[in-house]
Amino acid sequence: MSHTPHTAAENKAQLGWDPDDPHGINPHHGEHHHYIADWRMQVTVLVVLLFFTALTVAFFNFEGWAEGAFGIVLPGWVNIAGAMSIATIKGILVAAFFMQLRYDKALNTFALLACLGCVALFLGFSMIDLGSRHMVTAYKGDEVVPGGTGYMLDAAPADEDFFVRLSPRVNTGGASLIYAARREGNDHYKGLNYYRTTPGADEADFWAYFYGDHATHRDPLDEENYFVALGYGQDPVISDANKSRPRRGLTPGLFSDVAPLTGHGPHRMSHESTEGEDEPTEQEPYNESADKPGDDGD
Amino acid sequence: MSTMIDTNPTDVPAHILRSPKHWRNRAFGHHWRTGDEEFDAAKFGMWLFLTTEVLLFAGIFCGYAVFRMLYPEAWANGSHYLDWRFGAANTAVLLFSSWTAANAVRLAQLDKQFWLKVNVIITIICAGLFLFIKLKWEYIPKLSEGKAPGTFFSYPFAHNPHEPLWWSLYYIGTGLHALHVIIGAGIFGVVLYYAQRHQAYGPTQYTLVENAALYWHLVDLIWIFLFPLLYLIH
Numbered sequence: 416m417s418h419t420p421h422t423a424a425e426n427k428a429q430l431g432w433d434p435d436d437p438h439g440i441n442p443h444h445g446e447h448h449h450y451i452a453d454w455r456m457q458v459t460v461l462v463v464l465l466f467f468t469a470l471t472v473a474f475f476n477f478e479g480w481a482e483g484a485f486g487i488v489l490p491g492w493v494n495i496a497g498a499m500s501i502a503t504i505k506g507i508l509v510a511a512f513f514m515q516l517r518y519d520k521a522l523n524t525f526a527l528l529a530c531l532g533c534v535a536l537f538l539g540f541s542m543i544d545l546g547s548r549h550m551v552t553a554y555k556g557d558e559v560v561p562g563g564t565g566y567m568l569d570a571a572p573a574d575e576d577f578f579v580r581l582s583p584r585v586n587t588g589g590a591s592l593i594y595a596a597r598r599e600g601n602d603h604y605k606g607l608n609y610y611r612t613t614p615g616a617d618e619a620d621f622w623a624y625f626y627g628d629h630a631t632h633r634d635p636l637d638e639e640n641y642f643v644a645l646g647y648g649q650d651p652v653i654s655d656a657n658k659s660r661p662r663r664g665l666t667p668g669l670f671s672d673v674a675p676l677t678g679h680g681p682h683r684m685s686h687e688s689t690e691g692e693d694e695p696t697e698q699e700p701y702n703e704s705a706d707k708p709g710d711d712g713d
Numbered sequence: 714m715s716t717m718i719d720t721n722p723t724d725v726p727a728h729i730l731r732s733p734k735h736w737r738n739r740a741f742g743h744h745w746r747t748g749d750e751e752f753d754a755a756k757f758g759m760w761l762f763l764t765t766e767v768l769l770f771a772g773i774f775c776g777y778a779v780f781r782m783l784y785p786e787a788w789a790n791g792s793h794y795l796d797w798r799f800g801a802a803n804t805a806v807l808l809f810s811s812w813t814a815a816n817a818v819r820l821a822q823l824d825k826q827f828w829l830k831v832n833v834i835i836t837i838i839c840a841g842l843f844l845f846i847k848l849k850w851e852y853i854p855k856l857s858e859g860k861a862p863g864t865f866f867s868y869p870f871a872h873n874p875h876e877p878l879w880w881s882l883y884y885i886g887t888g889l890h891a892l893h894v895i896i897g898a899g900i901f902g903v904v905l906y907y908a909q910r911h912q913a914y915g916p917t918q919y920t921l922v923e924n925a926a927l928y929w930h931l932v933d934l935i936w937i938f939l940f941p942l943l944y945l946i947h
Contacts, residue, residue, distance in 0.1 A: 449752070451822045452815060461812040468804050472797055475945040491785075498941035505937045513815045514930045520753065523760045530764035534771040541775055545782045 450518035460512040464505055471501040729912050736824075736915030752920055759924040763931050766893075770935050773886045777942055780882060784875035791879030792947040794860060799850050800944035803843050804936060810839030811933040814926040817904070821919035826912050829922075833905045836929065840898035847891055855880075886939055893932045900925040 474497045482489055511517040516524045729735060741748035781788040813832040820829040859867035862884045866877035904925050907913035914922050 449749075449822065452819045454816070454819065457812060457815050457819070461808060464808045465805060468801060468808065471941060471945060472801050475797060495946050498945040499938075502938050502941045506934050509811060509930055509934050509937065513811050513933075514927055520757075522757060526757070526760045526764055527767075530767050533768060534774070537771055537775045538778055541779050542782070545779060 450515060452512075452515065452518075456512065460508055464508055467501050467505050467508075471498055474498070474501070725912065729910075732911045734907060734911035734913045736913055736918035739913070739918045748917055752923075755920045756923060756927070759927050763927060766931055766935075770886075770889070773882065773889065774938070774942070777882055777886070780875075780878055781946075784873065784878065787873040787875035787879050789947045790872050790876055791883065792944060794855070795883075795944045796850070797944045799846055800940045803846050804940050806839050806843050806846070807933045807936050810836045810843075811930050813839070814901075814929040818919065818923050818926045821914040821922045822916055824915045826908065826915075829914065830905060830908050833901050833908065837898050837901050837905065840894050840901075843894055844891060847887065851887075852884075883943060886943065890932065890935055890939060893928075893935070897925070897929045897932050900928060 475494075478489060478494060478497070481487065510527065516527070730737075732738065741751040745751040745754075813835040817829055817832040817836065820832060855861075859869065860880055861867065861877075862881035863877050866880060868876070871877075900921075904914070904922055907921075
């Protein structure tokens with residue numbers, strides 16, 4: 416009799432092979448193999464979970480009691496290790512039994528563990544970063560604290576605990592690195608300061624000093640020299656009202672103060688500051704009245 | 714769709730047995746070789762989603778760790794403001810509801826429709842209880858005292874300038890978790906509706922019960938770690 420198969424098993428029996436799995440890839444194909452949890456096991460897991468909850472609370476309270484009763488201070492890791500280890504046990508119990516990872520395909524467990532690996536990366540690298548910053552600020556802190564001391568070149572490369580401190584590249588002479596850098600900058604641009612603070616000095620003095628750094632670049636006899644071609648020789652010629660010369664480098668007037676907002680005349684800011692005009696202090700700005708007419712800045 | 718009932722369960726109204734959503738009348742998708750494969754794929758998809766949930770909360774855990782390292786005094790003060798009894802009570806509520814959720818899966822597998830619904834209802838009630846405890850004894854009193862997150866902080870007796878940051882992390886962590894509790898309860902509400910209306914879940918068709926339970930277990934799992942971090946570690 417021609418029998419129409421209704422089920423996979425009948426179909427398989429009639430054909431002699433399984434049409435849903437013709438190559439026999441999955442030998443257990445078609446069978447229901449879902450795990451049905453044992454209720455006794457589930458109850459046991461619940462009781463154990465509640466027990467661990469009570470345990471972690473008891474540990475928390477015992478800790479506080481012990482510190483008060485014995486007058487001791489427990490290290491912080493005791494608190495953290497106790498609470499988090501119990502939480503981890505509880506989490507494993509929930510994942511393994513309630514979420515049935517224990518009876519599931521390993522793929523689900525793998526997904527969870529891969530995810531937890533990523534979490535460990537986030538937490539781990541954050542903690543490594545934060546936890547090691549003191550090793551940097553140990554020597555860097557001296558750099559940013561005004562009046563602090565930079566470490567000397569002749570200092571020991573490591574202390575008695577073999578903690579290596581990097582030495583600065585320059586000897587600050589006991590001053591903070593910021594102060595030393597500022598002082599060094601002042602020395603470097605003293606020509607600039609001279610130009611800014613001396614009424615008789617003109618901008619040419621500044622450029623003369625500025626290109627004094629490039630002594631090999633300013634031979635006036637070298638016609639091919641780039642700087643000479645630009646007009647920066649031994650006696651640099653700057654633009655005037657009759658002739659404009661191209662110029663590279665710092666913008667003229669870059670270091671002069673902002674134009675005065677109040678009062679009239681070229682003096683800066685307030686009338687009080689002009690009182691000491693006869694004896695210009697170091698901070699006195701460049702006097703624009705001494706500027707040559709036809710300067711590019713105009 | 715074939716609505717043939719090969720066995721006649723007792724005491725089930727005929728209109729439910731005839732329902733195409735009844736678990737005996739539901740078939741797996743035609744593109745699957747077996748229902749098992751469909752089930753396994755759906756469950757693995759749920760696990761992948763759960764990993765993203767774990768990563769979502771990992772950001773909060775990471776923030777907790779970083780700020781605790783930066784401002785340990787504020788964190789110690791913050792945990793002292795919380796009462797471990799409410800945290801422990803909520804832990805017990807969630808553990809118990811996690812157990813009832815696991816029971817719901819088992820009872821669906823065994824086609825025990827009544828007890829399936831009972832366990833789902835208990836789970837939903839536990840979700841409500843959790844939120845009630847959270848609001849009644851934690852959120853509302855603390856917010857009324859000014860222990861509010863960030864710029865809303867107005868608690869006058871704070872000892873550390875970084876305590877608003879603690880409260881920000883507390884409300885973000887527990888609030889996001891409470892949102893998951895609400896969503897989980899909603900999913901179980903859907904399960905309850907279809908179980909009541911159509912007896913939609915049985916030995917061969919319980920994917921939604923399983924995935925809802927997985928989601929609920931994850932909510933439990935997150936709280937298992939939030940509880941010691943917020944309440945116990947100081």
